[in-house]
Amino acid sequence: MVDTRLTYLLTLxxxxxxxxxxxxxxxxxxxxxxxxxxxxxxxxLAELLEAESLLREALDEWIVNPTGSRVxxxxxxxxxxxxxxxGRMLDLTEETWVGxxxxxxxxxxxxxxxxxxxxxxxxxxxxEGSMRLNLARHRARLRGDRDEHAxxxxxxxxxxxxxxTAWSATxxxxxxxxxxxxxxxxxxxxxxxxxxxxERESPRYSFAMDELVAYLLHLRLLERHQQLDQQRGRTLLKxxxxx
Numbered sequence: 001m002v003d004t005r006l007t008y009l010l011t012l013x014x015x016x017x018x019x020x021x022x023x024x025x026x027x028x029x030x031x032x033x034x035x036x037x038x039x040x041x042x043x044x045l046a047e048l049l050e051a052e053s054l055l056r057e058a059l060d061e062w063i064v065n066p067t068g069s070r071v072x073x074x075x076x077x078x079x080x081x082x083x084x085x086x087g088r089m090l091d092l093t094e095e096t097w098v099g100x101x102x103x104x105x106x107x108x109x110x111x112x113x114x115x116x117x118x119x120x121x122x123x124x125x126x127x128e129g130s131m132r133l134n135l136a137r138h139r140a141r142l143r144g145d146r147d148e149h150a151x152x153x154x155x156x157x158x159x160x161x162x163x164x165t166a167w168s169a170t171x172x173x174x175x176x177x178x179x180x181x182x183x184x185x186x187x188x189x190x191x192x193x194x195x196x197x198x199e200r201e202s203p204r205y206s207f208a209m210d211e212l213v214a215y216l217l218h219l220r221l222l223e224r225h226q227q228l229d230q231q232r233g234r235t236l237l238k239x240x241x242x243x
Contacts, residue, residue, distance in 0.1 A: 005037040007207040016218050019188075019195055023222040027053070030219060041209070045116050048109060049216055051077055055105055058084060059098060080104055099136070103129065118209035120202055124217060127197055131190070191221050 012033065014024040031046045058073040062084060072084045083101045092100070106125045113122035195218060202214030 002207065003209075005039060005042065006209060006212055009033060009037060010207050010211055010215065013215060016215065016222060019192055019221065019225055021222070022226065023219055025219070027216070027219055027223055030216060034216075041115065041117050044112060045121075045213065045216070047077070048112060048116070048121075049220060051080065051108070052105065052220065055080060055101070059101060063094070063098070077108065079108055099132070102132070116209065116213070118213060120210040120213045123201060124197070124213075127201075128194070131193065188225065191225055195221055 013030065016023060027049065031049065034042050034046050054073060054075050058076060061073075062070050067086055070084070070086060072081060074081065076084070080101065083097075083104055089097050106129045110122050110125040113119070113125070198214045198218055198221075203211050205211075
């Protein structure tokens with residue numbers, strides 16, 4: 001049975017450009033249109049996408065602010081908000097804590113996927129988690145650390161090669177400005193890999209939930225790419241270890 005809400009939205013939404021180009025609408029406007037169609041599935045999808053932006057802002061603030069000055073982000077879903085605990089951070093390295101928060105968001109996506117509908121949201125969550133694991137393993141090898149996941153399969157997937165190359169550049173460049181440039185290049189490479197996944201995995205002209213999810217994730221990647229700047233780049237340098 002055709003869902004007229006999805007057909008309307010996917011017909012209304014303009015075609016999205018390639019990575020690096022300005023998106024024709026904002027995520028905020030897209031979510032307004034989403035909510036206007038009604039339904040608990042679309043409301044939940046909107047909340048999950050909003051949570052990603054809120055989580056990114058909260059992580060940026062907690063990474064740069066000193067102990068005692070951090071504020072628990074009340075707008076996050078409870079499972080994520082509970083992780084913003086300075087006592088918990090005392091028992092973990094910063095990179096381990098950031099990684100656990102990001103994984104909690106992916107877990108939330110996976111757990112919520114059946115209520116949104118379709119399968120792409122769950123597949124996206126698994127793929128993103130796998131990419132982060134492979135990147136963490138790659139960085140551990142560069143540092144000469146013991147690989148705790150050595151029994152797992154090697155990271156040989158073609159989509160990962162460009163991202164690994166970019167992250168490797170952060171180790172080979174010396175000055176802060178050069179490391180910043182490498183971190184920015186790495187983030188762009190990761191977003192290109194993410195976009196490639198969405199293009200491979202989402203149906204076209206199906207007017208189904210998976211197509212809508214892919215469209216919104218694509219739009220989020222475009223917006224994030226547009227927002228990459230020097231301040232964000234400095235934060236990226238501190239987030240490198242979280243992947």
